[in-house]
Amino acid sequence: MIELVASNSQTRYNIFSQQLLQESFPLCERPSLDDLRQRDNALFHACTILNEGEAAGLFNYWEFPDFLYIEHFAIDPNLRNNGIGAQTLQQFSQKSNHIIVLEAELPTNEIAERRIQFYQRNGFIVNPQPYIQPAYRPQGETLELSILSTKQLDDNQFEKVKTTLYRYVYKQPII
Numbered sequence: 001m002i003e004l005v006a007s008n009s010q011t012r013y014n015i016f017s018q019q020l021l022q023e024s025f026p027l028c029e030r031p032s033l034d035d036l037r038q039r040d041n042a043l044f045h046a047c048t049i050l051n052e053g054e055a056a057g058l059f060n061y062w063e064f065p066d067f068l069y070i071e072h073f074a075i076d077p078n079l080r081n082n083g084i085g086a087q088t089l090q091q092f093s094q095k096s097n098h099i100i101v102l103e104a105e106l107p108t109n110e111i112a113e114r115r116i117q118f119y120q121r122n123g124f125i126v127n128p129q130p131y132i133q134p135a136y137r138p139q140g141e142t143l144e145l146s147i148l149s150t151k152q153l154d155d156n157q158f159e160k161v162k163t164t165l166y167r168y169v170y171k172q173p174i175i
Helices: 015-024 033-038 084-094 110-121 155-169
Strands: 002-006 044-051 054-063 067-075 099-105 131-133 143-149
Touching (some): 015 067, 054 084, 067 084, 067 155
């Protein structure tokens, strides 16, 4: 049985979550641990994915008025390909009437292609609008990514999502 368990500020970034975040996301795709620890925003939720009561992954998301944004989602490498990720997304999707949004690398290699296919199998659509992820850190890298969502975004919806992410997640002005 899959559970998403919210972490409180004392346990939000335990050793398991810290290691999984660092192993699963390159430096340019994650904020510093200090930044994550300092997030005390009612909009941000840091969760641990439990499978049969054992830590299996991390799931960090933001709850905005018009959509939910999955910032980081990773399954322990030893537990991948067992359906835990798909079950997590299905459970999360069923609990909300909102559009769910996430960022993914462009399909420039086999791993990125497989990741996008995974999200597509789980109800996500690749939006055609170009998107640049701002740098998480000063002097950090920006990245060209795709925005995936559970409903196709028109240009106005896309701009609203982009503006919201830039403002709250990245603390950046629109590029």
